[in-house]
Amino acid sequence: MRPNWTRLVAVLAAGTLLAACGQPAKPSSSGVGDQDVATGGRLFSTADSETAKLGADVGPGVFPRTVTHALGKTKLDKKPTRVVVLDSGELDDVLALGVTPVGMATTAGQNGVPSYLADRVKGIPAVGEINNLNLEQIAALTPDLIVGSKLRANDLYPQLSKIAPTVFSIRPGFPWKENLLLIGASLGDETKAVGLLNDYQQRANEVKASVKGTPKVSLLRFLSGNIRLYGNLSFIGVILKDVGLARPANQNINELAAQISKERIDEADADWIFYSSYGAGPSADEKAVTSSGLWAGLGAVKAKHAVPVDDSVWFLGLGPIGAMKVLDDLKKYLG
Structure with missing residues (x-):
């Protein structure tokens, strides 16, 4: 079962602010927080100012470089070619940037990796689960870069950084764009990362223009007992x-999520409901809810606007490849 994200986010945010006061990040001309002149500027917005401060001290493609990240500074003498990724977001990011990792952590989702990436990762060895990493397996792969997040693997950073240069984002999730830019900075591929996000925003604009009316969208997810x-x-x-x-007002909140019970499923109603279960297949809670009279009485269900979606894309994607697939789904249903 996953950690209590809301509580963890609050703790990490406080720690990040303290770190920022003691060691302020100074963005460089090629840092994650700056405009990339080579691509004509950024078309996209970012969601997390702290992550946006992280990046490299030299221009795109230049090595050696020092990358400022969530747990300090990491020097990279040359462009990494043997990358180990510690979560599904980093996996999506490096693949989008054209890098096939030499090792990856698995999730509790289908086949251990997001289903939409399964064909791209055949033959890549696992290095444990995201919450149970195997350091010996990581070391045996002789990586020259390890990428992950403070939220997932903070306590293992000292050991990981002895194996190979290690770059950590603050957390996965809503700073997914900034995390892509940070990995781009680690690989010397800042320009490519900006280009991917510009392409994403252009596609988002196309989907926005195709949406019929002004629907309110509800996001419902079933986890184990949650x-x-x-x-x-x-x-x-x-x-x-x-x-x-x-x-809906109860989801227009600056938090990861709000928890409800099966008896309060009416709080999930909106013009459209997109829902999924974490893990392999519909959970017991999803089956119980979607077969109940309360569910059948929801406006979105009556209008046939309650849509099951791929959890590994909508909630585990955490990168530009997954984001593009979400946009395809939104276009399909709302366009």
């Missing part, structure tokens, strides 16, 4: 905002 309505501080919440889609 039912959530997702808010703005989530991967999918950021995408909905980029498309200009309105949210």
Whole structure:
């Protein structure tokens, strides 16, 4: 079962502010927080100012370089070619940037990796699960870069950084764009990362123009013993905002999610409901809810606007490849 994200976000945010006061980040001309002149500027917005401060001290493609990240500074003498990724977001990011990792952490989702990436990662060895990493397996792969996040693997950073240069974002999820830029900075591929996000925003604009009317969209997710309505501080919440889609008041919140019970499923109602279960297949809670009279009485269900979606894309994607697939789904259903 996943950690209590809302509580963890609050703790990490406080720690980040303290770190920022003691060691202020100074963005460089090629840092994550700056305009990239080579691509004509950025078309996209970012969601997390702290992550946006992180980046490299030299221009795109230049090595050696020092990358400022969530747990300090990491020097990279040359462009990394043997990358180990510690979560699904980093996996999506490096693949989008044209890098096939030599090792990856797995999730509790289908096949251990997001389903939409399964064909791209055949043959890549696993290095444990995201919450149970195997350091010996990581070391055996002789990586020259390890990428992950403070939220997932903070306590293992000292050991990981002894194996190879390690770059950590603050957390996965809503800063997914900034995290891509940070990995781009680690690989010397800042320009490519900006280009991917510009392409994403152009596609988001196209989807926005195709949406019929002004629907409110509800995001419902079933976890083990936990039912959530997702808010703005989530991967999918950021995408909905980029498309200009309105949210019900109980989800238009600057939090990851709000928890509800099966008896309060009416709080999930909206013009459209997109829902999924974490893990392999519909959860027991999803089956119980979607077969209940309360569910059948929801306006979205009556209008046939309650849509099951791929959890590994909508909630575990956490990168530009997954984001583009979410946009395709939104276009299909709302366009």
